[in-house]
Amino acid sequence: MLPYGRQSVTDEDVAAVVEALRSDWLTTGPQVDAFEADLAKWTGGVGVTSVSNGTAALHVAYAAAGVGPGDEVVVPPMTFVATASSAVALGAKIVFADVEDETFCLDPAAAAAAVTSRTKVVSAVDYAGHPADYDALRKSVEGSDALLLADAAHSIGGMYHGRPVGSLADLTTFSFFPTKNMTTAEGGAVAALDPAVLKRARRFRTIGQVRERDELRFPDEGGWYYEVHEFGLNYRLPDVLCALGRSQLRRLGEFVARRSALVARYDEALADLAGVAIPKRKAWAEPAWHLYPIRVLEGRRREVYDRMRAAGIGVQVNYIPVHWHPAFADLGYRRGSCPVAESFYAEQLSLPLYPDLSEADQDRVIDALRAALRAGSTRTAAAA
Numbered sequence: 001m002l003p004y005g006r007q008s009v010t011d012e013d014v015a016a017v018v019e020a021l022r023s024d025w026l027t028t029g030p031q032v033d034a035f036e037a038d039l040a041k042w043t044g045g046v047g048v049t050s051v052s053n054g055t056a057a058l059h060v061a062y063a064a065a066g067v068g069p070g071d072e073v074v075v076p077p078m079t080f081v082a083t084a085s086s087a088v089a090l091g092a093k094i095v096f097a098d099v100e101d102e103t104f105c106l107d108p109a110a111a112a113a114a115v116t117s118r119t120k121v122v123s124a125v126d127y128a129g130h131p132a133d134y135d136a137l138r139k140s141v142e143g144s145d146a147l148l149l150a151d152a153a154h155s156i157g158g159m160y161h162g163r164p165v166g167s168l169a170d171l172t173t174f175s176f177f178p179t180k181n182m183t184t185a186e187g188g189a190v191a192a193l194d195p196a197v198l199k200r201a202r203r204f205r206t207i208g209q210v211r212e213r214d215e216l217r218f219p220d221e222g223g224w225y226y227e228v229h230e231f232g233l234n235y236r237l238p239d240v241l242c243a244l245g246r247s248q249l250r251r252l253g254e255f256v257a258r259r260s261a262l263v264a265r266y267d268e269a270l271a272d273l274a275g276v277a278i279p280k281r282k283a284w285a286e287p288a289w290h291l292y293p294i295r296v297l298e299g300r301r302r303e304v305y306d307r308m309r310a311a312g313i314g315v316q317v318n319y320i321p322v323h324w325h326p327a328f329a330d331l332g333y334r335r336g337s338c339p340v341a342e343s344f345y346a347e348q349l350s351l352p353l354y355p356d357l358s359e360a361d362q363d364r365v366i367d368a369l370r371a372a373l374r375a376g377s378t379r380t381a382a383a384a
């Protein structure tokens, strides 16, 4: 089965990991600081802390924003469930706001309508690698105390009005899961514009430990001493994986360019194909395409999904609207409350997209899609 996404690992990546394995540190060694410094070159200099995965990144970011019981967090439903569930873990109430109907990123008007005096964070998701409209989203939170968060699990390496992802929101979270634009196996990161917020993020990631002498309540206790002022968790990313991340970052530019070239090939092959709609892009965006999300029209998504899978093409559906999950439904969230996301979901299909996808394999995907659409229409024609 051709996967919908997969990592690209070279001998250099392997060598970097082996070197870290043979060093004195397996975790929290020099590779961690070096990886964070390398990442900051992609966020336009915005400070970054590494964490153990993208879900942890969201949990850390929400904790750093001060999210707690009773606070509201605005989230679009067209995302992976973790964008919402990691805030629920801190006691927040999720308020779902619908997406725009071209990019399927959080709709700034819907976000503005969802913001109340209890809103702590408004979370946008750079769906498929296309950045959300951050200038408009900034206006939606103006006049409130809410911070703006970018879930950039899909979009590291992307640009908005010429500004890099990682610099666009108060907090940005990344995931380095193998299907994402670069990988550390499991891994993630949080970028924060405000150094005080970044410091809180780092502390939450490291069990809440305070070691800075000038902040200790009892600074003269001894060299071993640290204090916990606010509770945290262990979300550290090991040195070994940071070494892999540094090696991968050296190719992130290539990855983004290769994904873009494959997207252009899909666009050209599928633009005039009846029965599907290809993804759109805003003039101000330079997406770091993570997914190639098409829409299968005329109620045929399920059928085309099954035919493609049967043909050995690992298509995927991204995403089940988050508020549809029973955990949210049991809290009273209703289907039908975010119609744009829900009608998109009904038609959405992700075609394989990853740097090592060959043009021959991509042609196989395109042929399988044409065949799947033809097979259905022949049957319809025969029945008519």
Ligand SMILES: *Cc1c(COP(=O)(O)O)cnc(C)c1O
Binding pocket: 053, 054, 055, 056, 079, 080, 082, 083, 125, 151, 153, 154, 175, 176, 177, 187, 188
């Ligand atoms: C992958 C992903 C996450 C979670 O990342 P993990 O590293 O798998 O925990 C969060 N949000 C979005 C939009 C994602 O695609």
